[in-house]
Amino acid sequence: MNQSAENLTDTEPEPHQQQAEPSNADWIGERKREFREVFENKSREISRRVQTQVSDRMSHYESALSRASESLSENEERQPAEITRELAERIHEAADYVRNSEPEAILADSADRVRSSPFIALGAAAVCGFLAGRVIASAKDDEPANA
Incomplete structure (x- = not known):
């Protein structure tokens, strides 16, 4: 009987018992990466x-x-x-x-230009805003009226 007790303690756990359930932090980390x-x-x-x-x-x-x-x-x-x-x-x-x-390169180049010439960038932004406003106003004028 002594030998059978030793066999029980020396046996390896079943394969499904070896793999621990992932912790909540592991699960959250994996979802975050995904x-x-x-x-x-x-x-x-x-x-x-x-x-x-x-x-x-x-x-x-x-x-x-x-x-x-x-x-x-x-x-x-x-x-x-x-x-x-x-x-x-x-x-x-x-x-x-x-x-x-690449988008990252465009963003980096734009930031460099703004830093080197802030007043020109401000003027360009104002012109772009004006043009965007004109385009939006034009689009609204082209929409059929819902009567």
Whole structure:
């Protein structure tokens, strides 16, 4: 009987008994990691979609300005045509930059520019706000009235 008692104490626990249940902290940590991964993936997806939309819109403006520059040249208005052509080229370069850069790089570059030229950044923000207001007002004017 002594030998059988030793056998009981020396036996290894069943496999299902070896694995301890995860603690609440482990479970919460795992959910946190899963959430972070899903959030980061969704953020990247949205960033890419917005980048594409912005670069496409900028390309549209670049095309319109190029046509305007050609029209001004045909009408012998050289100085306005040159200014418009240069603006179209800069917008084209900016659209390429937005299209081909990582969101983190765009954010870092923007922050650097704001730090180096805060007044220009403030002016650009004011112009962007004005343009956004015009676009929103235009969109409201285009909506059919619900009567």
